[in-house]
Amino acid sequence: MTPVTRGEPTLQAIDLTKRFPGVTALDSVSIDIHPGEVHALVGENGAGKSTLIKLINGVYGADEGELRLEGEAVAFAGPRQAWEAGISTTFQEINLEPFMTVAQNLLLGREPMRGFGLVDVKKMNADAARLLRRYGIAFDERRPLGSVGVAVQQMIAIVRAVSTDAKVVILDEPTSSLEPNEVEQLFRVIRILRDDGVALLYVSHDLDEIFELCDQVTVLRDGRTVHTGPVANITRLELVATMLGRDVQDVRSSGKTAFDIEGRRIGEPVLSASGLSRYRVLSDVSVDVRAGEVVGLAGLLGSGRSETVQGIFGLLRLDDGEIKVNQVVLKRGSPAAAVSEGVGLLPEDRKAEGIVPTMSVKDNITLAAGRSVAKWGFVSSSKVEEIVGKYVDRLQIKVTDLDQSVGELSGGNQQKVLLARLLCNDPDVVLLDEPTRGIDVGAKAEIQALIDELAVGGLAVILISSELEDVIEGSNRVFVLKEGMVVGELQGAAISEDAVMDLIAHAVTDARPESA
């Protein structure tokens, strides 16, 4: 598939570095995108994919490094400039008008005129129809754009981009909301563009798509390039391993984490979820966890691991499924009901879903404590201080003052505040979604040790982590998810990185969840 002589790359990013306060989002990343090639960009959450895209399409400026378009150094002051220079990103809705027709959108700003400032509607529609035909899109160009499906809107955005001379097209997870037949249609358009010599950057975490469509692949991890090369030269297993930061040949020895699963005594089943389904997201997912057990959910980003715990907790509406906690059927779609039955969720996105930035450390910890700190609806400050003091000691939360604003704490300490919030409710089962993401090494080990301690104390834990070693070393059992389905359950000695990666790479799902 890859031509032997590829000529000059259309777009070259050279040693791009982007720092945000406290974190280097992208560290000296280079990527070459050649004309007539589809270049896949993959990586887990926080790997730096979206930062790289935003550096290329002008949303951010790079702190270091250079961007070359057709050999010439370029620097964009904003997305508009990048777009005018020929770098187009799908989902740039600024360029599309939902109330205008498909034809008007396609030819916006360059409509054929009839004189007197009047648009030649007939010619415009004919031109638009020709464009659509060329890319195999069967669609009435006179319909308003807003009335067509997301897939067609996307294709129209792409067609509009290339018909205005786009040299580079960036597709950011274009299939995430498409039906299987729409995916095929989109791929057809992408292949026509490729054959026309457009350089395409394709962001996805769907392995099947990458192997079906892409010529080159670049893997980012923790803001660095960990692999770049032709898709034909890498196996699925190798790709999964690089994405997760593992080495296939040399699986590292255990002991990387602070987990110690020896001391746990597994007890009675506490939570069992069966047949969790949601259109396009989850398909018949069943998981369970017992007292004293840590159950890991493994899978790539988008595999449905977070959605599973959100479904259990009632944050994600389910089409079907039953959740039982201590033999009691949980009311669906109600986090409050889940909490009162003894379920707690540590959300994946600490800032957006966890902390209340306008409240103090003290109030954040006891936010959900309810009855244990309040009598007749009045909060007892002595009880609050007692509970907060206990958890600040136990979790070693570093604060200068309990009335300090929670926003002033470091990521690790904020995470501990949220863990304390969960624990002071005295739960039977906790769902921990990425408990150690984005925090420093020391806090990470402390939190891992804490999870251990909780399990030994009889708590049932469901653990999600994009760090495979966390799941491998921390879990008594592991469910492996792929495309919204459970593709395997591993237990005890059978839990290994090889086994998990093998399931992720090779397990066959029925294409997409909805067809199951």
Place this chain on the structure above:
Amino acid sequence: MTAVTSPAPAVTSEKTWRFIRENGVYLALAAVVLFNLIATPNFASLRNAQLQLVQVAPVVIVALGMAIVIGTAGIDLSVGAVMALAAAMVAVFVEQSPWLAIGMALVAGVLAGILNGSLVAFLGIQPIIATLGLFVAGRGVALAFTSGRLVEIFDPTLAALGQNRLWGVPVAALLAGLLALVTSLMVRRTQFGRNLIAVGGNPRAALGAGLPVRRVLLIVYVICAVFAAIAGTLVTSRSAAADPSFVGLLIELSAITAVVVGGTPLSGGKVRVLGTVAGAFLMQLVFSTLIRHDLSDADARMVQAAIIIGAVYFQRDRGAK
């Protein structure tokens, strides 16, 4: 208004600015009082103090309810219309019994609050739109109850509420003070108060912590409407007439101004009760000062507008920190 332009070391000036920003409403209030003490004849009289208190009381009460709604990142445009509804209830039922009249006014408040709160909490309609309905319709309903007329009221019990004094302080002002105290306790000391702050500060976190987000929103709108109904009853009692066309007209703007000037951010997650009270006093005094010094009503309104914009500007600055 205050002179803090002296050059100082960077840290000090940073701290000074923060102090001014967080206590601006009190400083401004002090400045206006000081100005009046010097420049306005008869300002420091008991009569004037009583007059100012009586006039500010309904605004304070409405603003308190508005403050907790804004604390949840909401807004209630219908408070003026709810005041008119309460006035109409008083007019209709006062013949039978003044207590029944007051009771029915409060019931009207509860119903209005349930309507607003349900739209926001259960149907997820944006507060500004949800309360716009009652803002438009409420006054119409009130006018229908009184057949579109001003109804004079001659009930001594009811009149006492708005016109009498206790220890020299107008009863209406005492009531406003009491409600301020209750609101402050509720926000600072009760679980409900913390829940409402959490809902405003981060609704997704509140939901994820298992808080009864919808119930909190519903109750907040009910409290706000009941406070508005109390204010409507007070105004009716004071003027010895129920005039649904004018009772509480434009008060939503004064209330929102008082809340914002008092340091409660429109983005929610924080409620400053004392600041709200001070904000209401500030706006009242600024207005009466301007009138007393022969500015026209129109000019006074422009000054009011300038204060609102200035206050919001300071808020924005704080948020950016």
